Amino acid sequence: MLCATGAASTAGFAGYVTAGTQENENEDEDTEFNVVDIMFVRMMIPHHEGAIQMAELIPERTDREELLDLRTEIIEEQEAEIDLMCELLNDANVAGCDEVGSMMPHEMGEIMRGGGMHDNGEMHGDDMGDGMQDGDDMSDGMGPDEMEEMMPREHMMTHDDRRELRRAENEEFDCLFAEHMIRHHEGAVAMSEHVLDEVESERVSDLADDIIDAQQEEIELMEEWRDDWDC
Template sequence: MIRKRSLMRRTAVVAAAGAAALVLAACGGSGGDDGSAGHGGHAATAPSSAPSSSASASASASASQGQHNAADVAFAKGMIPHHRQAVEMADLAPGRARSAEVKKLAADIKKAQDPEIRTLSGWLTSWGEDVPAEGAMDHSSHDMGGMMTAEEMTGLENASGKAFDTAFTELMIKHHEGAVEMARTEQADGAHGPARKMAGEIIDSQSAEIEQMNALLGKD
């Protein structure tokens, strides 16, 4: 009987030791899991910082869309009187041009450049800059490529028929080339996204019109 009880006690001790070993093993495993979770936590911190970086980059992009620099101001202040002169030239065509193509070209130029003058003026106002005054055009300015002199403008006003068509086309080619050069400078040096976009549109549209005018001159 005593032996039986002793055997039962030993069995209980072994069972208890086994259970303790299992608990320790479980604790060890749990510690491993906690370690993993800890690393996971650190890993999780990295993704959580990514949206923050993303948000910063997005904020930076938005800021760059709104910012402007001296090149943008120079582009707007130069292109406004440049466009105004082109519109002034185009306004002469309906009563003086003989060629229907020249009349249409003049109408297209006015239609494209009038809205751009308003947009450029709006940018200058929003930047706290002065918009060039109407009628304050300097025909002899050499700062804006392709601008006609007062004498050239007078000559165009006095021309009619085929002579007007030829003079208008030749002078407008030079005028457009100046605008394209100004637009390229804006694309290279400007910071204002919309202004650089307009510069690209001016390059595309006026380069196409230069080709069209060269073709018109070739027909004469």
């Protein structure tokens, strides 16, 4: 549905915020969002989409009831928050969800590691800057340092991770899914904690708090399952 983007520098996003405020006659609305708000929302959308993609694998790979129930919960919660974040981007007068980048979440992880998109050959290593910028001014000033500050690379899922998960079945899938989703959720928690001291919008702050609470609860649940399943 949506594609991954990444963090941009203050200079890069300032242009979007300024452009939006010039068109908005309501000064109170002009000051609702800062650069960190927009950066956080834009990175969290594809991150949520990655969780949905993982959850959608469950019915085909396992019949474990706990995971089937969790699948429904993840998809409903993440889709609702994606809708909210799309509204926030619209309210901030910046490019909306239909205009965000061209990479999937696992591809962002590969590029942050300097490995490029190994399977399709479209982008490798030092080409990251050019590839991120083609056709999307949103990425002006974007670089690996800014991306990793917002989303530490140890929480990014690679193409190899996704391929491994797709090929697993039954007990192997159950343990791999829990492992990767725990790491993925830890990434969302890290992103949310990172921005709380810098956000301007109360709505974005509330969203970050909600993400921390919900995903930390699921992390603890899946950690218990891993113990019960002898993973």
